[in-house]
Structure formats: structure tokens, C-alpha cells
Amino acid sequence: METSEVNATLTALAPAGPLRLDRDIDMLRFATAGSVDDGKSTLVGRLLHDSKSVLTDTLEAVERASRDRGADGVELALLTDGLRAEREQGITIDVAYRYFTTTRRKFVLADTPGHVQYTRNMVTGASTAELVVILVDARKGVVEQTRRHLAVAALLGVRHLVLAVNKMDLVDFDESTFTVIAAEFASAAEALGVTDHVVIPVSAQLGDNVVDASTSMLWYHGPTLLDHLEAVPVGIDAWMQLARLPIQLVVRAADYRGYAGQLASGVIERGDVVVVMPAGVTTTIVGIDTFDGEVALAHAPQSVTVRLADDIDVGRGDLIVHPRQEPRVVREFDATVCQLSDRPLRAGDRVTIKHTTRVLKAIVDSVNYRLDIETLAPESADLLGLNEIGNVHLRVSGPLAIDDYVDDRLTGSFLLIDEHDGQTLAAGLVGHAIRTKPGGERP
């Protein structure tokens, strides 16, 4: 059967079926964040359910579990509360990843819990997200947690923000309640330099404006949540980015020596003159190889192997870039870090730093400041505790080719790792992480 015939059959069989055949859809990674009891699990459950992403046996299991718990109908939250420990305690303890596909897109959803102590999970979820959906309860409006989630999303460079004002049914679908919340959120987002933000009134419980448009809020003329998720632009035009190819390893075979890596950003072409950082040696790309054959051009986020004209010393940890577009090569630098471990970060700490594919020793020279997690205003600090975000000065044991995080998410980010037990201590963002507003001052 030809693919087109299969498509036709499918359409006939399942006009609202769960999955489609289009192979050339794009992929959007997004995250959700909300406070406890905002109904986030219900919203995610509703999104999966109404987009036909929940299959029969899964739904039956949830219906059984709902009955066992004495619930009236189906508790959609049970679709996402994965671990038994969570079901017993009625909480969500960690980032969970969900997948669903519509005719337009494949979605990867990082579902992050809302407790104060789990800010680190939001940082984790937001680090790969292009969009974040923040939830509020319409009865409570913008609360401290909302501002935290907003600040973390802004800090992590998430370009598109959505505020879902949930439980609209509990405020009688009142437009003025929504308008007040929307205005407060918009001004908070603008203050943090986020320009792409939308606010959507929803009822996850009843399904209003999640996938299907509400019939109870005819005053609202904007997109439903899924409409927006399907329409928001994905990715950055690679032509607009500086080329950054971190080398993962050297591929050696008979008469073959290539440098393998995944483009972090930008475009490379066969014949390009390039500079290998941090050494700063200039050479030329003579070939871009893939298993499927040689290509003339490659762009982020493709994994490729490149051959270089000159027999120079290149290996893991090096970064291939274009001339006149080199990153800074530093031995010390300021960075914003989010402390992920319960062990505080202090001046004098010796750690391992992992930046792209380069691993070095590092010393925390000083803690410059801590950020107020709601306003991102700096305040003085001499250590950073779990879930705190602040700025430190780092010295490293060798040259490091870095970009500011605001310019490149992958060559501007790093991990700090405990030298002894190997745990991940902190997530790092090179520089001061927030684009300065015109006329604004950073310390």
C-alpha cells in the first residue's frame, strides 16, 4: 500500500484518531509549571486526553484507579502521577516527560512539580524547553510561585510563555477576574524581558480552552492552549545563529580521520574556513560526512562528522567555529548558577566543570550575589543553598571557549559536578543570564 493510500485509509478510519502518519512534522519541547493544587496534573491529563493521546487500556486503568479512590468520574491527574510513592502521597515528585502528536507537531512535555523545594526540577524542565506553560488558579491569581516560575523561565532563556488561568469554572467564567490576572502577569513578564507571552482562560476539569474552545467564555477570542502550542514558531533560524560544533570524539578508520559532534547552533558548509577553539587554529572543512553520505551543508541540531584540511591536533572538548565569530576564551568568568544539590556552594569550593564536551577542574572564587527568585534582583550572599540562584566567579584549570547564555544556550551552559561523589551540584549559565533592559543596570 502506498503511503498516500494509507493516509487516506487512516483518515477514513479515524478522523480524530490518536496518531498521524506525517513524517515531516516538527517537534516542540515545552514545560509546564504550577503551584500545588493549581490543577496542573489535570491540565496535562486533559491535554493528553482531548488530543486523543491516551489509549484505551491506559484510560481504563485510570478509571479503575479513580473508582478505587472513591472519585466520581475519571481523575485525569492519575494519567500523569506516575510513581506509586506519588499516588500514595497525592503529589508529583519529579520531572516527568510526556509525548503526544497531532497532525501538526510532535510534542515533548516536561511536566515539572510545583513545590517550592523543587525549583531545581523547573530549571531542569525549562533548560530544554522552547515554551513554558505556567498555571494559576483563577481564584488566587498571580502568586509568589507564579513569579518564581516566570523568573526561572526567563532566566533559562525560554522564549515563549503561556499563562493558563485554570479553574475558570470556579469563578463563574468571569471575564474581569481573568483580565486582572492577565494584566498582572503581562507586566511581570515584561519586567523580566520576556516579550512573547499569552494568557489563556481554561478549565482543565471541564476541558474549556484546553483542546476545544470554551462555550462558556464567549468573551475570549484567543487560541485554545493546543491551538497556541501548534502555532508557536519552533526553533531559531539556524542562519541567524553563529556556528558552534563541539567535538565529541575522533572517528578513525583506514585512511579516515573525522571529528564527530552535534551542531549546537548555526550552519557549516563544505569549504568553510573554520577556527578550532580554544587553540585558535585555522583550517578548512573539506567534508561533512554522515552514514547516509556526504552533505554540503549541516545545521543545528544535526549530528555530523567533519573532515579538516590540515593535520592539526583536534579532539574532544574542542569547538569548531567561523573566523571573526569566535567565542571568548577564558580562564575565569562570571556565571549564574542554580544550586541543584543540598550541599551549598561556597567560595573556595573545588569542583569539576562540564561545558559542552569539555571537562575541567574549577574553583569557585567568590559568590557575587544571590538573585531574588521572584524579581531576579541581586542581593548579597556568601553561599548558595539548594534551589537558590545566584552569580559566582569561577576559575578553571584550562582555557574554555564560552558564549554568554543569552547568546547561545548550549555553548553558554555548564554543569558543576562534585569531584568526590560525582553528583551534579549546580546548573550554570555563562554571564549574568538576563538580557539587560534598556537603561537597566546589572551588578
Add this chain to the structure above:
Amino acid sequence: MTAAGGYADTVPSPGELGPALHLPHLEVLESEGIHIIREVVAEFERPVLLFSGGKDSVVMLHLARKAFWPAPVPFPLMHVDTGHNFPEVMAYRDDVVERFGLRLVVASVQEYIDNGKLRERSDGTRNPLQTVPLLDGIVSNKFDAVFGGGRRDEEKARAKERIFSLRDEFGQWDPRRQRPELWNLYNGRHRPGEHVRVFPLSNWTELDVWQYIERESIDLPSIYLSHDRDVFKRDGMWLTAGEWGGPRESEPIERRVVRYRTVGDMSCTGAVESTAADIAEVIAEIAVSTITERGATRADDKLSEAAMEDRKREGYF
């Protein structure tokens, strides 16, 4: 310099140099998988790829071949052999090993039963018995990174799994102590005796896997496609008659046209009735299917609602 002001000088405006560069989702997933596999080879001493002949392990091996081409795959495969294998899958496994010049390590459940280290279960199911030979195989070969084909869409307990999942000496997974994973930076540090399970297909769905198999024209064991088979019904699933213990007297054998959606222990892997004779038809069936892959075909996940979580904690995938 890459300061904000630097961009305008050096980077052309959109469309100036070429057409829009768009990467479809299968290529995004492929590139991510290749990146993960290369990171492991660069940072670990003795990786191994768990290979059952199932479609996920086959796709994983395909990514590994792409990651190092034109050099060969620089690590061996390990098969945890329950002894209840589909002959077609064993033939496929051996053919792949020979064709791509790979090394195969086998961890045998049968051997453990024969020498008394494991006891057969009353229900005849051997999937829960795989854990011990798997962990012993990891320890005796000093493997420090173990590639698995697990996907987060398979089951709720897997939705919280990391791409790099640290296991203690007992192979145990503690959901509360997993390392946060940010950007594409993976932390593979581990103590002697510990190892890391790595899941390059974490972000793939069942449909992604099938679409990729079609796109790449990847060969699969023949049982994935429709064929005639003698089967009997147990717990709502079509099982294959065989030495492992089925059918009981009350379970009549019937000849049906079936295919498998997963490959595992014969005693608990069910076939679905299907006439899908090629990958495109399989995809068409999946697209309209309303039963999840595990729900349709794996009896061992049905034991309890939290079955998967318990088995993960114990060191099974």
C-alpha cells in the same frame, strides 16, 4: 566576540544565505540519539548495548552504526536470553552480529535455572528472572555503561527516567536520587561497581520508532510482520505454543494471522491479530490502534499497577 552587538555584523539576515533549515522530528530524534551514544563512548570505558532483537534495540544499534561510521561500532552487544525465545528472533540476532562484525555476550536465564541459582516461577514466566543474569553479566564483564532501548512513553514509571540513569552496585534505581539532566549535558560519574543505564530513545514514541524503521529501511525479525501461527488465548492475549509450558488443556490451539508488537519471553509476549505485511501497514495499524504497546502484548506488566516501578527499582529496566 558574541556580545549582542556582534551578531548584526557577522550574521546574515534570514533567507539571505539559503532556504529555511527545517529538521523534521525523526531527524531531531536521530541526531539526539547519536549525540547520546557518542557521549557514552567518549566518557565510559566499557559500554555495552542490550540487544534482544526487539525493534527498539534494533533502532538503537542502527543509531550506533551511524554514530561511528565509517568506523565499526566500538562496543559489544549483550542479550539476556530467557531460554523462551522465538527462533526467528535468535536467527535474526545471530545474523546481525555476523553481518555487522559485532561481538555478542549472552546472559542466560536457562543456565541460572540449570545450576540452581534461579527457580522457575509457577506461572512459567521468565521475564522477572532476567534481572540476576543481567546484573551478573554487567559485573563480570565490568561494563560501566549499558545502553537500553527503553522509551519514556512506554509506561508511567518510565516517564521519569533519566537518559543517564545511575544504578548502584545492586542495579537499583531510586527515583528520588536521580541526577537532574539539563540541556544536552549528561553526568556519567559513578563509583567503582556502579554503572549507568543509558536510554538513547528516551524521547521516542512507538510511532516514531516505526516511522524511523520505515524511513531507514531497517530489517526486523520476521515475527513483527503478519504471518500464520498456532496460538492459544490466555488473559486476553494470543500466546505461542511451545516448550515453555503452554497451552493448558483448557486452552485450545488455533491457527491465526498475527504479528508481534514487541519481542520478549514467549511465555508472556502476546501476538495481535493483524494482516499487516509490511512496515507501512504496521504503521497504519498502530495509528488507529487504541491499545498501548505494553498493554497489548506484555503480561508481566499486568501483575500489578506498579509492577514496572518495582522491577525498575530492582534493576530490571
